[in-house]
Amino acid sequence: MYDPILDALRRGAVADALIAAEALVAERPDDAQALRWLSAAQLQGGQPDAALASIDRAIALAPDNADLHLARAGVLVGSRRPDEAQASLAQATGLDPNQFTAYLVQAQLALGRGDLEEAERLNRLAARVSPDHPQLAAVEGMVTLRRGDADTALKIVSAALQVAPEEVQLRYSLGFIHMALGHWAFAEQAFRGVVERTPGADSLRSLIADLIRRQGRPADAADELVPLVARNNAPALHRYIGHLRLAAGQDEEALASLRIALAGQPRDRDTVLAIIEAWRRLGMQDDARNTLDAALATTPDEHDLWLARLLFEPVGSAEARAVVERWVSAMPQHVPAMEAQMSVLDAAGERDAAEAVARRIVALDPGRASAEQRVVEALFERDPVSAIARVGELADQATEPHHKRSLRSWQAFVRDRAGRYADAAATWAALARELAPTRLPLWTPSGAQGPWPDVAPIPMSSAGRPYPILLWGAPGTVVESIAGVLGAISHRLRGDRFLPNPPVDAFQNYHTPARLLSGELSGEACVAGWRETLANRSEDGGIVDWLPWWDNALLLALRPHLPEALLIIAVRDPRDAFLDWLAFGAPAPLALDDLDAGARWLAQLFDQVADVHEHDLFPSRLIAMDAIKDDAAAVAQALSRALGAQLTEPPSSGARRFPAGHWRHYADVLAGPFAALTPVAVRLGYPEA
Template structure:
């Protein structure tokens, strides 16, 4: 009878196995093996609760059988009862200290909870039992991946995969290693092989769809996802959201909303779903539909701040925004989000006294609120720099998580600047950058600024407007982008967002490869154009694309394949650029290293701007933002003139944090003099004074 049950399970005849197992248990109620097989059949037919009950009955009959305890651990892991599973694995190993699979399961649980040292310890024990087992390589690879050692993880797993190409644990780990290294096609292949083995279920299918989407294949990704959308039963909100994102990537906003509305009905406050829905409404110019949908959601869920924020984004006049914030505060008098929205309204009308009162109210509701503390400090620095410095020094001792502590240290540097302690502020900034160095992207090597370029192709008479916006760290290019984002439909800031495009211009290695002649410029342009629909734009639509940074190697892409494109480069005095990068960071998380290294990189990169300007290598505009970087209205006029766009009057507080005014670098000639000296020649070349 036992063999009959196992044969049915092997053939996938789970109903037949279940009937046979029930008959075996009825015939011999005290047979632990029969109960074990019944549990397996119940699990195979989806009845996990009954499976767990049956395996526990089997353990009651055979409490010393380590296999039963291990099987129970597997069921518990499947049910996300991780603590109980850990106890079952410990009991398994008490009964059988040589249970290799139990050690591997313990290691996987340790990885899941982030205890990598424990995972390595358990894996070392398992290695004494079966040193060449592929599951060990899977554990080692996943530990390396969790430590951020992406290349090492891939090396471990590809080597093991060559010896055990069909091992499901290895395939799963290898897929995630490829994914971490942005090898989406290889990740898809690994996960596809898992589905061929009947593993993974809906979660793996959704992951495969995501891999296809990230390769620029939204139509195929939607087909991969479709069985999950057409099956019986309730569709999980994450699947509905994924469907909406794929429809949006295929530039079908109306179809996207069919899925996104259903997701919002289940999770009305999910930020990603709301963002996707707002983008779909924007593409259809359906503000009224968005208002009606959000008002309906607010009627049943008035306590969800994300809904109010989305609804507020649809109001453009100060009066309408004030009225909506008043409704929000009435519905949720202690909502931090509502008070933060009130700050925006007050800043827009220039009511400094009310603004400060609201900040203090936020700190009453949420003592230590990091955003309110920062804004209050900004007020104090303008009013009484020494008082501000004393205040922020006290904040240094408040227990906080490491990320917030870094932010509070950056406030200390700003307070030192306001108080005239420039050596101290510069030293603090340098230390902060050094602390973050291992989490940032190494500076890409600029190619030669001069050299032969691809000939300028002839632009079609009906070619759409294409404008590439760029600026080096510290130039304030993000303020230019802020003026355009959400106002100009053709503008895309997604390269610095949560869902960047999957084209070569997003890859930091593309520019060095172009400069070395290792990348085909025409292919880069073709892939850039092919990726536009996934960004909500037609391949022949107007676009303003904010690039990661500028390098003249991009001229080969533009001149030969996008000759009608223009270039808009934000520029400041290079020495102010360095200082602002040091103090405020940049949208692109580049590791600036020591100031002297950052200055050398800036000087090399700015040489590209100088050559572009001197040799008029392509139509471009240099947007000198030295005197307007902190003034939304003035910068809007400047950007409008450069682009030919009529921009609306921006709110006064659009930029939030200020950048240093022009010439502030001179106060730092002491601590940063050597770095500034490296930048002076290119500063003069670009039209700035030597000192």
């Protein structure tokens, strides 16, 4: 979108750049970046006043965008009048300033478009004209900053300011360098120096306000912006003030600003979301309805406004239905509006009408998930075989492999509901085999049986401090429900071991059990390495470390060197766990290409859990997930009992897994895997059949 402008600027084709930029701004008048590049083209084309006006319009649209303020700094340099440049440079060098100014303006333009080599080259040419001019340091400092060396940039600009403390461009550069270093207060001070020394630089106050916000003073940040409102009544500025007032807890003042922002930009999602929060805090549902109705009267085709309006009616109520009918009337071909209509019809028990809407959606947007699910549900109620066939047709039509696999898995779930258990299992097994090459291999359980080192006394240094919790569950135990609850109510959960950049320690390495048993890795070194990574993962050592694997060989390290830890293990009937793993997968993407081998492996994991529990090998709590896996409040209650502390009960996600005992439907088709799992199921207290 911006490439034609940038390409023309690089080629020096100013006229082409201006034409492209003006066309883009005409098409997208609220695009701050388009205005930024229009400003650059205008400046390069010898229109400094227009350039300054364009960049100020851009800042009005995005007042907290630091890059726009940096661009404005470049415009100010390029906007200097020749006579002003003559006076300042004649005193310093006695040379013709026009050549110097031209080089410097071109260097600023090159810097603005990210061409650091060109900016550096032009700055060297400017230095030949006036080698001691302080503005050279401003360009040099910014080039150095853009190359990632903020400390050196700070030295360059600070030294120049010692010589020319009143030079505004140096203060601009200093402010951006301090920002890069996270020195918010120093950056604020530098930019205030620009405002004090430069008439008309008030737009910089929005950047100063953002720096104040970063220092944890949102109310002061909002106050900083108030003087701008008299000169710049832009909706974006009012939105920004509203956000700051919300952050400061000044909800009534926030609502006042956000009303103005919404009136000026009813299509702006950030404004809509912020004003929803203000109404929610103040409990002003009637005001929300009236204000949104007024906005919809002038902007009836705005999706976000309709969604916001729906938020202020009870779900499934007659009032909500009336809003949806108005939405569909205003946007009759808008699929989300039709989806809302489908939902309210279902809530009212008008099943046939909901299905009819779903079929209209599919006609407009073939394959739309919400509508296809509703159509399949309707078919299932009449004829399960037709529902299965419908999903199969969708899978056949899909061209993207991931989408096709998702539809095949859905078809398996429909088969499960229809009692076609053999077909369902066959589909899941086929999908598991296809995915196996892209999945992690199953780790080899060590079978460690002891003898175990003594559990060390809990160190005195741990007294009164949060203790570490190790969380784990075998595939299919739905341990992720425990992790979800802990993540919702505590900042201590760490799920980074399942992310692309996990901590590098022994708890992440499949080979750790074998190394501990052989003596290649000592228990002390194992825990020491974990503590090293802990420094970047927890401020006080209190952590819930969600482990991707478990082996009892870890007890060789934990018993003597981490006795203050608590191990929480999710458990479930191993046969239900195996079925869940096959159908739903697991948090760690483990390969399951051979069902019998996978079941034997899973049985070994549960045997280790039974060993820990029966012989009290380590401080641990088993959380039985069979009846609570889908109920976040029940999971929180189980954790409360396990930890001896009352935990907050978060809302459930609505996700559902197979009910306890569902494995029995698959007793014949999965007889081999279940035969391997039944002994350990009985050992854990589950019935044999």
